[in-house]
Amino acid sequence: MSNKTGSCTCNPTEKTSRYSEIDKVIELYKDKRGSLIQILHLAQEIYGHLPLDLQQYIAKSLDIPLSEVSGVVSFYSFFSTKPRGQHTIRVCLGTACYVRGGKKIIEKLSEILGVGLGETTKDGRFTFEIARCIGACGLAPAMMIDNVVYKQVNANKLESILSQY
Numbered sequence: 001m002s003n004k005t006g007s008c009t010c011n012p013t014e015k016t017s018r019y020s021e022i023d024k025v026i027e028l029y030k031d032k033r034g035s036l037i038q039i040l041h042l043a044q045e046i047y048g049h050l051p052l053d054l055q056q057y058i059a060k061s062l063d064i065p066l067s068e069v070s071g072v073v074s075f076y077s078f079f080s081t082k083p084r085g086q087h088t089i090r091v092c093l094g095t096a097c098y099v100r101g102g103k104k105i106i107e108k109l110s111e112i113l114g115v116g117l118g119e120t121t122k123d124g125r126f127t128f129e130i131a132r133c134i135g136a137c138g139l140a141p142a143m144m145i146d147n148v149v150y151k152q153v154n155a156n157k158l159e160s161i162l163s164q165y
C-alpha cells in the first residue's frame, strides 16, 4: 500500500522483507552489464510498483545516479510508480479497434469501473489502460485483461467479462 507520494505505507516488517528480497536481486545482477531493466522488473514484481524511495534505494545500491534509474522507469510504460490493481485491463485503441468502437468500450468501462484511463479502481482490483494494437485487428474491437485477449468486444458484454475477475 502507498500514500500519495508513492512511498510505502505497508507495515515496516513487510517493507523490510520486500527490500531484503530486492537486495538479493541486486546482488545477483549488479555485476552484469545492462541489467538495470531486469533489476527493475524483478523489483516491481516483488514490491508491486516502483515508488521514488525504492528507485533511490536501487540507485544507491548499484552506485548509479537516481536520474539513470528514474529515466528508465519513466521511459517504459510497463514500469509503474503507483500501486497497480490486481488485474490490468488494456483496451486497444489501434486503428482497427478505434474505427470499430474501441472508444465506446473505453467509455463504458470507465463508467463501470468508476475510474479514468491510467487509474486503478478504489478496491484495487483493476488498473485501466489503453493499448496500441494487440494483434487481433481482424476481430476488433479487442481488449486484454492480464494475458487474456477478448475479441469483438461489445459494450454490453463488459460487466459479464469483468465478473469473471
Ligand code: FES
Binding pocket: 092, 093, 094, 095, 096, 097, 098, 132, 133, 134, 135, 136, 137, 140, 141, 142
Ligand atoms: S488495432 Fe486493435 S488489435 Fe490491432
